Amino acid sequence: MADVKNGAQHIASLKDGRQVYLDGTLVSDVTTHPAFRGAVASAANFYDIQSKPENIDWMTFDCGGGRRVSRAWEMPRSYEQLVSRRKSLSAWAASSCGFIGRSPDHVASCMIGQVMAGDVFENYSPARAKALRDYVAEATRNDWFLTYVIINPQADKSKGWGEQAEPDLSARIVDEDAEGITIRGGKMLGTSAIMANEVLVASLQPLRPGEEDLAFSCCLPMNAKGLKVLSRKSYEAHAVSEWDNPLSSRFDENDAVLWFEDVKVPWERVFVHRNTDMCRAMFHDTWAHTMQNYQAQIRLVEKLRFLTGLARRVTETIGTVNMPPVRDALGKLAAQTAMVEAMLHGMEASGSQQGEWFVPNKHMMYSAQVITQTLYPEIANIVRELSGGGLIMLPSSAADYGNDEMARIIRTTQQSPAAGSDEKVKFMKLAWDAVGSEFASRHLQYEMFYAGANFVTRGHSFRTYDWARATAMVDDLMASYDRPAMAPIQWRAA
Template sequence: ELKTRRRGLEAWTELHAGFLGRAPDHVASCISGMYMGLDLFEAYDPARAKALADYYRYARDNDLYLTYVIINPQADRSKSAAEQQDPYLSTGIVDRDAEGITVRGAKMLATGGIMANEVFVTCIQPLPPGDEKYALSFAIPMNTKGLKILSRKSYEAGAPSVFDNPLSSRFDENDAVLYFDDVKVPWDRVFIVDSREMTGKQFHATPAHVYQNYQAQIRLSVKLKFLLGIAHRTAEVNGTMGFPQVRETLGQLAAEVAMIDAFVTAMEAKGSHYGRYFVPDRHTLYAAQTLAQQLYGKVLTTLRELAGGGMIMLPSSVQDFSNPELARLIGKTQQSPAASAEDKVKFYKMAWDAVGSEFASRHAQYEMFYAGASFVVKGHSFRTYDWAGATGLLDRMMGDYQLSDELAVAPGRAAE
């Protein structure tokens, strides 16, 4: 079933080549993973567990597109949320009554928020003592009264045409800071309140974090395959496929992209049961994320090296083709042994939107940090690796011999 699900996720991702980082299947995977750990919620608070179970079924049955905001806005990062100059810079509880809780403050980063039906709000960052009012977990519609959406600049709005910006014109999911201006959240939408411990457990003691990032690695594997296609086509268009150094570069890229794909398969092969659910292997996931963070920027740099100036020296817009004289000159100057002038321009417009445009730059930043800062991801890898198995193997190998045994067999050897 896990493999079948992966094939479904791959098919969805191929529709956008992995450029929708928070497509509907991502947060859906998170909520599904939390539901798998419903027993933990029941031990914490049966009423909150019922709220989560009911919400899972509601979101599933109504095919909701969910986004989430799970980190606090950047301010003075040397201080906790409670220690900030404004105690409600980060979203916290300001009131509660028989109907629910009232929250105030900001959260980020609502990727896809402008398109989502609802938002899941919580905190994935560890909360120190004193931050109890920020230890919450809930979900509400994006049109809830008092919820303000502060979106970044739209790259789609700056795209003159699909031909000129084939990715940003169609797949700019946008990102936003959400501000909760005394928003009322009914109790049947509240999953955690006042518990720093449970706020962390909802991700890491249930399959939620693994399940959502398993989806993310599937998405990334498709995206890297798309970028590998750009690399191969670049060599074809430039007539460099026969160059040994180019084939070497493509071979290296192919191996690295295949590595991420192999990690996904390994997550499934090494998976285990969490209750009645079969989930991907946790450490293999974190190993994949650790290496993927290092790989994405390297792939982009390699694509730039393969293309040279080809991705830059392009017609200013599709309108240039409507001018007969300019179209004639484009035909003379945009030549290739493998493509017409129009097809070469079309390809390099796509390549630039994936590698060098403002949209592409945002994606480079996204792939570096969507899973957390590198030290966080490496910390997950450190915590979940089988160190006992590794050191046990070392100890068994060293346990086969002793210094005293060596001296007893050859007592005169030391003197020699």
């Protein structure tokens, strides 16, 4: 029997006394609460998938002593290993149709990316480098589900974080001693925090000199003393049934503000300490930012594939699939989805050996982000356009069928050339949950901004593009010809 984490073990690990608040109330158990239990079950399913006997060999790896863990924690040493790792991550993403953005493989990818450029940490501080290596080894062996909070709460964007009116707005170091640091303040966006084991606390946003109190990186268990999780509205809690809301009832990963009320962090869990430049370097001078966003593109490919399939089913359901304008739209969707998948393969094929590790192409990854930030809203809108009023003209809930007269009217007015009345309603409710519901609106915002605003991702693209090669082509061509010596041209009058 393989020693590998399964879903039941993950659910049990969440019964740890964590402080999650929803609607003004402390949630006693996120695994059974109606606002979270569906998402928790979906998270557990990731581990159930990898622990199936037929999946263990290709979805997990031996991290030592016969212990097998998710390939999310595997640091690829070759192109082939990078691809095999991606196939495992794709299987996880497909199980949620790409709707769980902060799945366990996201922050795991960030953490291994830091270790893969260990010299960056070693040059900064051998003690902090050892803390990072030891922590990642522990997280790997336990196959922990990590989330992160690396953004400060919004306030006055015209001012620096150290200039805000409320000193406790952003998590900062308020004390330290021989045992560790003490932090106080808020951080966001704690996506999937309610179902994670641990949280990485750091600052992706640039910090200025003088903001050293905010300049730290550490990892904490989600039940750390003084850590409070303030959940946003739960779409799962407002899902009438799985039939009415098949996506939001299962895949509402949740987002939250994490509040640190004088939380003590031992030194062995502190990776950056009062260093503003290292807060930047831990993401951008290592492979962390590349690996975590490469994972995001793996997930997004599965999500776009789902939406493209959804669009096709919409047109079959309402009988428009053979209309030339509709086929034009579907052909465009198919090409766009294939383009993103091709870019994913391109990141791998043009990857490079960096010491003992093989990493995806950083610029191609950023290029994909730039394109998909605007592509996702476009694709979602095409699905809405293809669906028309059918997305809105739906029964209020499955309870309508409990009234025989209403059920008769529904079956009379919900017609389709490709499906029965009940099946049409079931499908259109799925389509609405994917592109029209409040859950869908949150996903639109997520895909547009999880990597930063457009100018941020375009800045990454500008910074990483091989401008020297591109401009050299221009310069070489110009150098291949000279201005000829010519006498003035005498033009004859007509």
